[in-house]
Amino acid sequence: MRIVLLGAPGSGKGTQAQRLMAEYGIPQISTGDLLRQAVASGSELGLKAKAAMDKGELVADSVVIGMIRARITEQDAQAGFIFDGFPRNLAQASALDDLLDDIGKPLASAVLMDVDHGVLLKRLSGRRTCKACDKVANVHQPDFDARELCEVTGQPHDYFQRTDDNEETIAKRLEVYAAQTEPLVEYYHRQGKLVSVDADGGIDEVYGRLVSAIETLERDGIATAMTVEIDAPDP
Numbered sequence: 532m533r534i535v536l537l538g539a540p541g542s543g544k545g546t547q548a549q550r551l552m553a554e555y556g557i558p559q560i561s562t563g564d565l566l567r568q569a570v571a572s573g574s575e576l577g578l579k580a581k582a583a584m585d586k587g588e589l590v591a592d593s594v595v596i597g598m599i600r601a602r603i604t605e606q607d608a609q610a611g612f613i614f615d616g617f618p619r620n621l622a623q624a625s626a627l628d629d630l631l632d633d634i635g636k637p638l639a640s641a642v643l644m645d646v647d648h649g650v651l652l653k654r655l656s657g658r659r660t661c662k663a664c665d666k667v668a669n670v671h672q673p674d675f676d677a678r679e680l681c682e683v684t685g686q687p688h689d690y691f692q693r694t695d696d697n698e699e700t701i702a703k704r705l706e707v708y709a710a711q712t713e714p715l716v717e718y719y720h721r722q723g724k725l726v727s728v729d730a731d732g733g734i735d736e737v738y739g740r741l742v743s744a745i746e747t748l749e750r751d752g753i754a755t756a757m758t759v760e761i762d763a764p765d766p
């Protein structure tokens with residue numbers, strides 16, 4: 532399984548990636564982790580990355596791609612890998628394709644975790660944080676319990692909504708996501724590698740759809756890929 536996972540904030544992408552990793556025994560490749568490890572290791576790429584970050588600059592795609600090349604040739608990535616949060620733009624997508632072609636392991640598919648804009652807005656705006664213990668909960672989750680006791684105060688959690696979680700901020704994040712992701716969706720769609728999974732529903736339900744889509748694809752090939760549209764956030 533060699534896939535890129537695409538999905539908006541609130542789509543449950545991170546949770547599903549964790550589960551795929553655990554059940555298929557393949558690593559999730561996160562460029563943030565790779566950068567931190569490379570900087571800590573003091574490798575040549577790490578030093579280049581650190582120099583850029585110290586100057587407040589973005590790390591060059593060539594440096595990131597070099598780290599990815601090193602990572603996916605490691606033993607635990609031989610059965611596959613999941614990219615989450617990368618690529619972020621067309622240049623990176625194209626560089627990733629070149630790299631994977633070069634090592635003879637092209638991407639099987641890009642899986643889009645598709646959730647309606649309104650659903651995302653509701654999910655994300657339901658997040659509350661406890662002032663005392665920092666526990667994060669979601670008032671829209673069926674198992675949300677407003678009476679649950681806080682281990683710090685012994686009283687029910689004192690939930691508030693962080694400014695990052697207000698509707699205006701969330702709408703902006705979703706807008707940034709859509710602007711960034713739409714070109715990637717088109718890119719993978721043109722290659723016939725895009726698979727869309729309905730990510731509205733419970734974690735188990737969505738995971739079932741995800742696995743079924745991926746396994747159908749691995750069995751029958753790219754011809755089963757479905758066409759999708761991304762809902763643009765309301766202005």
Ligand SMILES: [Zn+2]
Pocket residue numbers: 661662663664665666680681682683687688689
């Ligand atoms: Zn608390």
